[in-house]
Amino acid sequence: MNRSHHADKATGVGDPQCFKGEAGPAKFKAGDRVRVKDLPDIFYTRTMQYCRNVVCEVVIATHESPAAEDEAWDNCDNPEWFYIVRFKQQDLWPEYPDTYSNDTLQTELSERWLELV
Amino acid sequence: MAEKHNHDHNHAPMVEEISDFEVLEIAVRELCIEKGLFTIDDHRQFTEYAHNIGPLPAARLVAKAWLDPEFKKLALEDGVKASLEVGIDWITSPPTDFGTPSDYCDLRILEDTATTKHVVVCTLCSCYPRPILGHSPEWYRTPNYRRRIVRWPRDVLSEFGVNLPEGVNVRVEDSNQKCRFMVMPMRPEGTEGWTEEQLTEIVTRDCMLGVALPHPDRKHNAKRPIHKAINPVHGH
Numbered sequence: 001m002n003r004s005h006h007a008d009k010a011t012g013v014g015d016p017q018c019f020k021g022e023a024g025p026a027k028f029k030a031g032d033r034v035r036v037k038d039l040p041d042i043f044y045t046r047t048m049q050y051c052r053n054v055v056c057e058v059v060i061a062t063h064e065s066p067a068a069e070d071e072a073w074d075n076c077d078n079p080e081w082f083y084i085v086r087f088k089q090q091d092l093w094p095e096y097p098d099t100y101s102n103d104t105l106q107t108e109l110s111e112r113w114l115e116l117v
Numbered sequence: 118m119a120e121k122h123n124h125d126h127n128h129a130p131m132v133e134e135i136s137d138f139e140v141l142e143i144a145v146r147e148l149c150i151e152k153g154l155f156t157i158d159d160h161r162q163f164t165e166y167a168h169n170i171g172p173l174p175a176a177r178l179v180a181k182a183w184l185d186p187e188f189k190k191l192a193l194e195d196g197v198k199a200s201l202e203v204g205i206d207w208i209t210s211p212p213t214d215f216g217t218p219s220d221y222c223d224l225r226i227l228e229d230t231a232t233t234k235h236v237v238v239c240t241l242c243s244c245y246p247r248p249i250l251g252h253s254p255e256w257y258r259t260p261n262y263r264r265r266i267v268r269w270p271r272d273v274l275s276e277f278g279v280n281l282p283e284g285v286n287v288r289v290e291d292s293n294q295k296c297r298f299m300v301m302p303m304r305p306e307g308t309e310g311w312t313e314e315q316l317t318e319i320v321t322r323d324c325m326l327g328v329a330l331p332h333p334d335r336k337h338n339a340k341r342p343i344h345k346a347i348n349p350v351h352g353h
Contacts, residue, residue, distance in 0.1 A: 014197070014208040014222035016295045046293050048240055050267070063223055065295055082294055084225075089287075093268050099283060105267060107291040 006076060016065040022079040023064035027111055032058040034085065034114040044072040047113050050092055055117055056085040059106060067110040080111040166211045171251035172322040174203040175299055176337070178226075178249070179325065180316035183304045192301070196224030205249045220247050221295035227288075227327075228301045234285050235300045236274065236327030238266045239292045246297035250325060257326065267291060277328040290327075300327040307333040 010018040028034060038052040039045075046068040061083050066076045089103040090096045096103070150157055178199060182189035192199035197207045207222040224246055227235040239245065240263045245253040256262050266273045270287045274280070281287065290298045302324045308316060318336040323329035 012209065016221060016223060017208070046241060048291070048293065050240075062225070062296055068294065082296075084296070086288075089270075089289075096268075100271065100287070102286040103270065103288070104286065105289040105291060108294040108296055110294070 006074070009076075016063040016082075019064045019066065019076075019079040021064070023081050023111075026061040026081040026083075028058045028061065028081075028083060028114060028116070030058055030060055033117045034058055035117050036085075036109060037113050037115055039113065041069065043069070045069055047109060048107070051087060051107060051109075054087060054091050056087040056091075058114075059084040059086050062108065065110075067112055069112075082108055082110050083114065084108050085114070162211060167252075170247060172249075172325065172337075173317070174200070174205045175246070175249045175322075175325050176317045176320035177203045177313070179301050179320045180313045182301060183316055184313055189301075192226050193228055196226045196297075196299075197222050199226070200224060200249055203249070207248050210248045221297065223296045224249065225296050225298050226301050227290060227298055229303050229327075231303070232284060232286055233288050234274075234279075234281055234327065235288050235290055235298075236266060236270060237290045237292060237298045237300060238263055240264065240267055241293045244292040244294075244297060246299050250299060250322065254322070274328060277323070279328065279330060299325045301325075302327075302331050305331050305333055 006015075033055060034057075035055045036047065036051050036053060039047075041047065061081050063082055064079045065071070065082060066079050070076070070078065084106055085108070087105045087107075088101070089105055090098075090101055092105060146160060149155055150160065155163075178192060181202065182192045182199075188199065188202065200207055207220070207224065210220070227237070229235055238257075243253055243258045245257065247253070262273065267289050270289050271281060274287070292298050302320070304316070305319070308319070318338060319331045319333060321329060321331070321335070321337040324331045
């Protein structure tokens with residue numbers, strides 16, 4: 001079993017740069033309104049509970065990489081696009097005060113977690 | 118149980134036990150060296166690298182961007198490329214030559230404006246732009262900071278001494294995948310005509326995490342006040 005294929009691929013190129021061009025065209029673009037799906041994650045995920053089922057805006061498609069849920073198990077076969085997305089704080093937290101209704105939170109999610117609304 | 122320490126001799130307190138984690142680290146390290154995964158010299162090199170990184174390159178990057186609009190543009194577009202100008206090569210940094218493990222090579226620099234103040238967190242654990250900012254402070258990795266800054270950012274910033282007026286919107290950046298984030302704060306008033314060296318001195322680590330604002334009188338290399346102990350320990 002080759003345990004260093006990931007390192008071999010990234011050496012001198014960088015990770016996530018080494019997955020560039022492997023995910024095909026990005027499904028979402030800046031400004032798109034998307035909802036974070038609430039997918040099952042019994043083994044591993046990097047999608048926080050607090051943002052699930054919440055609608056946000058795509059800020060930018062950042063890079064291509066295997067999703068964390070795959071990469072955690074050494075599966076690099078299906079890289080996908082990652083996005084920085086922006087939430088209104090009031091959409092995340094019920095008690096967030098009206099005075100600061102323009103406050104926002106950004107995070108990164110991979111394409112499988114997002115759907116257009 | 119350990120024998121009670123006998124205090125009839127005179128030496129500074131010292132560690133008498135080794136933790137399970139230290140035992141584990143030594144065991145794994147020795148096994149790796151024995152199996153040829155890396156050499157003892159490689160290990161020394163990793164350790165030196167880890168001990169040498171710090172926030173100064175990032176401070177210089179911010180100072181450069183304040184002075185040079187072209188460089189600022191590059192920094193906001195391509196943080197990894199801009200880092201080269203301050204001597205940080207994300208792609209070939211040791212020990213792995215593709216970023217240290219979990220130091221993925223996608224640096225994003227968040228520009229504060231008159232109406233937006235950024236603050237960085239990793240709610241999952243401790244994602245941090247280590248090659249350019251050094252190791253994260255202990256508080257950055259605590260559940261207390263991680264769970265509260267996303268939900269009550271203004272309260273937490275206030276605890277750090279940053280009280281934002283109503284017209285300034287807070288933007289929390291929860292760093293949880295392969296991007297790494299640092300904040301480019303606004304250049305403070307009172308620094309007109311300053312050189313890059315001078316400006317670098319006021320861009321502290323906390324300014325680049327977003328929990329502090331640069332101030333012309335607050336330098337990262339300033340002398341710390343020394344307070345005399347109230348109950349000094351004699352004989353050491």
